Amino acid sequence: MTWHPHITVATVIEDNGRFLFVEELKNGKLVLNQPAGHLEPDETLREAAVRETLEETGWDVELTGVVGIYLYTAPSNGVTYQRVCFTARAVRHHPGRALDTGIVGAPWLTRDELAEQPERWRSHLVLECIDDYLAGPIHSLDVVRD
Structure with missing residues (x-):
């Protein structure tokens, strides 16, 4: 068997102590995650x-x-993911835009509201990324060489 790690990105978006999450169906269960997904061909990590x-x-x-x-x-499946987690600021909302298949909503939650629901985390990385963001340091985008 050939081992192929999957490259993914995630984004921590904070607004006045609340963080933007994705509520999605995974294996018949509603879970919470940062907005996240796989790198596509001919795309930079930032894109x-x-x-x-x-x-x-x-x-x-x-x-x-x-x-x-x-x-x-x-x-659950032994797949290895490399996640590059960015920070971002919300610029503009498109409330009428259809969300990806399986996405139920995009709630804003505090860190504590997230921490109270560990059974709903897609993985431990959901809270870990928030805690790392809060603890700092946040690194310059210059560390990502596209």
């Missing part, structure tokens, strides 16, 4: 983060920094 956020939440965002780079192996 992927902006695109995924719009597709999953209906929000245009401006990237402001990098929280970190994470390696995660899903216990």
Whole structure:
């Protein structure tokens, strides 16, 4: 078997102590995640983060920094994901825009509201990225070389 890690992006968006999340159906269960998804061919990491956020939440965002780079192996299927987590600010909402298949909504929650629902996290990275964002440092976008 050939091992192929999956490259993904995620975006932490904060507005007055609330964070933008994606509520999605995964294996018949509603889970919470950052706006996140896979890098597509001929796309930069930055482009992927902006695109995924719009597709999953209906929000245009401006990237402001990098929280970190994470390696995660899903216990359900053994697939390894490399996640590049960005920070962004919400710029414009498109409330009439259809969201990606499986996305139920895009709620804004506080860190504590998220922490109270561990059974709803898509993975432990959901809270870890928020906590790393809050603890800092946030790295310059210049660390990402497209």
